[in-house]
Amino acid sequence: MGKILRSPHLVAATAAVLFVLVFGAGNAFSQVVPAMMDVKPGSCVNPLNVKSRGVLPVAILGTDDFDVTSIDPASILLQDSVMPLRTAAEDDASAIDCNDQNGDGLLDLLLKFDSQETIAALGQINDGDVIILSLGGSLLDGSEFAGQDTVLILMKGNGNQANLGRSALAPGHNK
Numbered sequence: 646m647g648k649i650l651r652s653p654h655l656v657a658a659t660a661a662v663l664f665v666l667v668f669g670a671g672n673a674f675s676q677v678v679p680a681m682m683d684v685k686p687g688s689c690v691n692p693l694n695v696k697s698r699g700v701l702p703v704a705i706l707g708t709d710d711f712d713v714t715s716i717d718p719a720s721i722l723l724q725d726s727v728m729p730l731r732t733a734a735e736d737d738a739s740a741i742d743c744n745d746q747n748g749d750g751l752l753d754l755l756l757k758f759d760s761q762e763t764i765a766a767l768g769q770i771n772d773g774d775v776i777i778l779s780l781g782g783s784l785l786d787g788s789e790f791a792g793q794d795t796v797l798i799l800m801k802g803n804g805n806q807a808n809l810g811r812s813a814l815a816p817g818h819n820k
């Protein structure tokens with residue numbers, strides 16, 4: 646039996662198995678589950694006024710391959726630094742809400758971020774910039790997810806654009 650263990654074929658086969666194990670494990674750690682993210686659900690342009698003192702609503706849309714209830718809400722960060730609001734904002738029932746935002750029958754996770762905190766996390770911005778917002782976090786099974794959407798930076802006006810985004814949300818609330 647000792648001779649068989651030293652067989653070049655067996656050594657090669659063992660190496661191949663080890664390679665697959667290591668490669669597979671590496672993949673499991675580096676894989677990030679893609680998530681569908683929609684800043685300001687109901688608005689395509691996603692204007693973000695730098696003077697807005699309100700909230701920036703962001704939906705993570707559930708798909709057949711992505712169940713939003715598998716997200717660990719405590720892990721969610723926008724731009725790697727901004728946590729979603731956790732207390733009720735104004736007349737909203739809760740800051741983190743699970744409902745079917747886009748009416749496709751699949752649950753979506755609705756988050757709200759403080760507009761000023763979000764703007765501060767963007768660094769140098771100019772009027773009219775289209776900025777990619779990144780959102781990420783962990784799933785309850787420990788894997789990571791990430792999504793992206795864009796916002797249009799507005800530096801003029803009085804913040805009414807931001808309020809438009811919020812009122813566009815109202816019809817999406819389940820009634």
Ligand SMILES: [Ca+2]
Nearest residue numbers: 684685688689
């Ligand atoms: Ca949008």
Ligand SMILES: [Ca+2]
Nearest residue numbers: 745747749751
């Ligand atoms: Ca949905």
